[in-house]
Amino acid sequence: MVTFPNAKINLGLLITEKRPDGFHNLQSCFYPVGWSDALELIPASETAFSSTGLPIPGEPMQNLCVKAYDLLRRDFDMPPVHIHLQKNVPIGAGLGGGSADAAFTLRLLNDRFALSLSVDQLENYARQLGSDCAFFVQNRPVYCIEKGDVFREIDLSLSGYYIVLVYPNLAISTAEAYARIRPQQPEHPLADLLLQPITTWRNTVHNNFEASLFPTYPVLASVKEQLYEAGAVYASMSGSGSTLYGIFDAPPADLNQFAQYRVWQGKL
Ligand SMILES: C[C@@](CO)(OP(=O)(O)O)[C@H](O)COP(=O)(O)OP(=O)(O)OC[C@H]1O[C@@H](n2ccc(N)nc2=O)[C@H](O)[C@@H]1O
Numbered sequence: 001m002v003t004f005p006n007a008k009i010n011l012g013l014l015i016t017e018k019r020p021d022g023f024h025n026l027q028s029c030f031y032p033v034g035w036s037d038a039l040e041l042i043p044a045s046e047t048a049f050s051s052t053g054l055p056i057p058g059e060p061m062q063n064l065c066v067k068a069y070d071l072l073r074r075d076f077d078m079p080p081v082h083i084h085l086q087k088n089v090p091i092g093a094g095l096g097g098g099s100a101d102a103a104f105t106l107r108l109l110n111d112r113f114a115l116s117l118s119v120d121q122l123e124n125y126a127r128q129l130g131s132d133c134a135f136f137v138q139n140r141p142v143y144c145i146e147k148g149d150v151f152r153e154i155d156l157s158l159s160g161y162y163i164v165l166v167y168p169n170l171a172i173s174t175a176e177a178y179a180r181i182r183p184q185q186p187e188h189p190l191a192d193l194l195l196q197p198i199t200t201w202r203n204t205v206h207n208n209f210e211a212s213l214f215p216t217y218p219v220l221a222s223v224k225e226q227l228y229e230a231g232a233v234y235a236s237m238s239g240s241g242s243t244l245y246g247i248f249d250a251p252p253a254d255l256n257q258f259a260q261y262r263v264w265q266g267k268l
């Protein structure tokens with residue numbers, strides 16, 4: 001069984017307060033994009049993990065895919081499996097790649113072993129693996145609050161637009177990015193701003209991590225500016241970085257200025 005865990009972008013990301021548990025409350029819209037890994041479950045006599053493509057930091061048996069298997073194994077009698085991951089989505093990129101792999105592993109195991117877990121149950125398992133992991137269970141555009149794991153409907157569709165993702169060959173640790181940020185309550189809820197025309201977003205829809213990371217990593221501001229110069233209707237950093245994305249109303253003709261970086265483009 002093969003599945004294709006895809007990345008997400010954040011349309012706006014406001015970090016509103018530090019919580020007593022050390023995490024942060026936020027407001028964001030999580031939106032799925034097509035840049036994907038490939039994940040396969042192979043019957044095996046012993047549980048194992050292997051990967052090809054981009055090297056993944058950390059021990060293979062500590063991979064989030066294995067953690068997802070171990071989590072379900074505590075509650076269900078599943079046979080051993082060999083999990084193979086073709087890693088394409090950059091790591092430390094603000095694209096939720098590892099979280100997607102974990103959530104898709106839960107979904108795949110649920111199907112493969114007929115565990116009959118509901119969406120709510122899968123989301124509860126996913127929450128234990130990472131804050132943005134639960135989003136990938138349903139994997140559809142949603143407005144996120146609290147740790148990024150509580151969802152509200154949002155009437156927002158970008159279908160018809162094109163997206164360009166630029167990973168500027170720089171990994172940023174999510175924990176370090178949160179450690180630098182000063183939370184603040186927004187003047188207007190992000191949901192209200194996102195419901196205005198996309199042409200207004202440049203001046204209103206912000207990612208709070210940009211202010212603390214752009215001075216340290218000038219390449220981030222430079223790539224964002226270049227995306228606007230290439231004709232983006234809206235451009236931003238995704239998550240805690242380092243990927244920048246641009247949303248275009250037609251496929252951009254020339255992206256040679258990003259030739260030294262990892263670039264993905266597609267339809268939204
Ligand atoms: C910033 C965001 C925005 O979508 O995405 P990425 O940049 O990772 O893609 C997420 O909040 C990242 O979620 P995720 O990557 O799952 O984080 P976790 O593994 O749960 O936590 C990693 C670390 O980030 C911090 N953290 C994470 C989420 C949150 N709401 N508050 C936090 O303070 C904590 O220090 C935690 O130890």
Ligand SMILES: Nc1ncnc2c1ncn2[C@@H]1O[C@H](COP(=O)(O)OP(=O)(O)O)[C@@H](O)[C@H]1O
Pocket residue numbers: 056057058062063064065085090091092093094095096097098099101102172173174239240241
């Ligand atoms: N399957 C996986 N893919 C990517 N990273 C993984 C995976 N499993 C565990 N990790 C760990 O999670 C960390 C961040 O993963 P990732 O989700 O790509 O971050 P971000 O969303 O912040 O870009 C990596 O440093 C890596 O050590």
